[in-house]
Amino acid sequence: MSAALNETAAGWEPLIVSFCCNWCSYAGGDLAGTSRMSYPANVKVIRVPCSGRMNPLFVLRAFQRGADGVLVAGCHPGDCHYTSGNYQSRRRLSAFKRLVEFAGFEPERFEVRWISSSEGDKFAEEMTSMTEKIKALGPNRKMRDARWQSVTSKV
Amino acid sequence: MAERNIESVNKVREAVSQDLLGGRIDLLLGWEKGHYWWQSRPLFARSEEDLEKLAWDSFCAVNLSRYLLEELKDHDKIGVLVKGCDARAFNRLLQDNMVKRDQVILYGLPCPGMLDYNRLIEKAGGALLGITEENGRVILNIESGEQEAQRDDLLLDKCKDCRYPDPAVYDQLLFSPQGEKEGPERFKTVEELEEMSAEERFGYWEKELSRCLRCYACRQACPFCSCRECFVEQENPRWQGRAYQPSENFMFHLVRAYHGTGRCIDCGECERSCPVDIPLQELNRKLIKDINELYGDYEAGLDAEQEPPLLTYRPDDPAAFSEK
Numbered sequence: 001m002s003a004a005l006n007e008t009a010a011g012w013e014p015l016i017v018s019f020c021c022n023w024c025s026y027a028g029g030d031l032a033g034t035s036r037m038s039y040p041a042n043v044k045v046i047r048v049p050c051s052g053r054m055n056p057l058f059v060l061r062a063f064q065r066g067a068d069g070v071l072v073a074g075c076h077p078g079d080c081h082y083t084s085g086n087y088q089s090r091r092r093l094s095a096f097k098r099l100v101e102f103a104g105f106e107p108e109r110f111e112v113r114w115i116s117s118s119e120g121d122k123f124a125e126e127m128t129s130m131t132e133k134i135k136a137l138g139p140n141r142k143m144r145d146a147r148w149q150s151v152t153s154k155v
Numbered sequence: 156m157a158e159r160n161i162e163s164v165n166k167v168r169e170a171v172s173q174d175l176l177g178g179r180i181d182l183l184l185g186w187e188k189g190h191y192w193w194q195s196r197p198l199f200a201r202s203e204e205d206l207e208k209l210a211w212d213s214f215c216a217v218n219l220s221r222y223l224l225e226e227l228k229d230h231d232k233i234g235v236l237v238k239g240c241d242a243r244a245f246n247r248l249l250q251d252n253m254v255k256r257d258q259v260i261l262y263g264l265p266c267p268g269m270l271d272y273n274r275l276i277e278k279a280g281g282a283l284l285g286i287t288e289e290n291g292r293v294i295l296n297i298e299s300g301e302q303e304a305q306r307d308d309l310l311l312d313k314c315k316d317c318r319y320p321d322p323a324v325y326d327q328l329l330f331s332p333q334g335e336k337e338g339p340e341r342f343k344t345v346e347e348l349e350e351m352s353a354e355e356r357f358g359y360w361e362k363e364l365s366r367c368l369r370c371y372a373c374r375q376a377c378p379f380c381s382c383r384e385c386f387v388e389q390e391n392p393r394w395q396g397r398a399y400q401p402s403e404n405f406m407f408h409l410v411r412a413y414h415g416t417g418r419c420i421d422c423g424e425c426e427r428s429c430p431v432d433i434p435l436q437e438l439n440r441k442l443i444k445d446i447n448e449l450y451g452d453y454e455a456g457l458d459a460e461q462e463p464p465l466l467t468y469r470p471d472d473p474a475a476f477s478e479k
């Protein structure tokens with residue numbers, strides 16, 4: 001069908017979508033950048049106000065439209081800008097992670113990490129290790145929308 | 156049907172007719188016989204005449220509390236017959252602020268479990284004309300005579316694993332309680348699925364979900380699906396596509412189940428109402444099992460005062476991902 005469905009050809013690069021909370025993890029990404037640390041360009045960062053903003057629909061939509069892995073990053077527990085956003089999301093996303101695994105996704109496909117604004121190095125490390133894990137796993141076909149044309153396969 | 160049955164229907168009718176005819180309630184939600192003898196469908200009783208149709212037998216599986224959402228728009232005070240699961244469903248709606256306690260009078264019916272027509276005809280092995288019941292046994296009237304079976308073997312799946320047959324909330328209890336039951340099999344299938352590899356599990360769900368007609372009967376029957384606008388009908392953004400493909404099936408079923416996290420009362424109405432037999436309850440139960448494991452035992456609908464697990468947290472909660 002579309003290129004999206006058979007992109008295993010040599011040169012496949014995984015697409016990682018990372019939802020980062022504005023106050024910690026996104027700032028952590030900024031720090032990684034200004035400190036000239038590098039992390040794979042496979043990661044596309046989407047900024048959310050707080051990890052508590054994460055609607056699991058975002059994650060499933062990402063999988064539908066080409067993501068091979070999804071990483072949600074937020075402030076460390078206790079440090080959420082809105083006090084309890086990440087305490088709430090810890091429960092919600094834990095249940096959700098187990099549900100997507102139950103549906104047949106490999107555990108590596110969906111991850112959650114706490115990364116603070118001072119942890120530029122951790123940001124770079126997590127993005128690198130997520131990319132490597134997904135590279136090893138190969139492309140994700142599960143839940144991919146059959147009509148969706150992969151962006152990565154066109155470049 | 157058996158004497159005992161007529162007696163108990165009369166008892167129920169007596170209890171509700173005072174309130175309905177006396178004007179204490181404007182509407183009674185109960186059951187009446189459907190087109191076939193093995194069907195009992197919801198009854199919306201407003202008069203003495205309507206009450207004549209009242210049924211309380213082994214086919215009253217429909218969860219009535221769900222109808223409150225619609226009916227409360229036109230009625231000030233409604234009486235509802237509640238089994239164990241209808242009562243838990245009522246608590247669910249109460250906790251979601253969809254109903255107020257004083258809008259409703261609940262008549263509690265401790266429930267012996269409802270029978271599964273498919274199991275009955277399987278047992279009968281041919282045309283089944285009707286049944287009678289006696290002390291935990293069911294007598295099947297088949298063409299060639301009679302056949303006897305244990306009632307417990309003929310229950311609906313949702314009733315087999317039921318742990319709380321007695322209403323958790325009521326204004327009046329009409330019969331003596333059944334007592335709490337063991338539901339040992341509840342997580343059996345979930346555990347079997349957990350044992351599989353990710354590939355096998357995906358294959359299993361892809362196949363099961365491939366039958367989905369997107370009729371949304373599971374949602375309509377469900378007491379936790381009480382949103383005025385459901386994500387599947389939202390236009391902008393349009394989360395749920397209409398295409399017939401695995402991706403959209405997973406989207407609907409994962410999100411439907413997920414919205415019940417810590418809220419599903421495990422009444423099994425979704426699965427019972429599914430016209431294509433998708434094992435929906437396994438998705439719900441997976442979430443119940445995980446929430447219990449991670450954040451402590453919680454039985455949704457048993458106690459309307461107890462906070463649902465996703466509406467609260469503890470700073471030292473565990474997570475299903477690495478927190479290093």
Ligand code: FES
Nearest residue numbers: 021050074080085
């Ligand atoms: S603001 Fe970062 S998790 Fe809430």
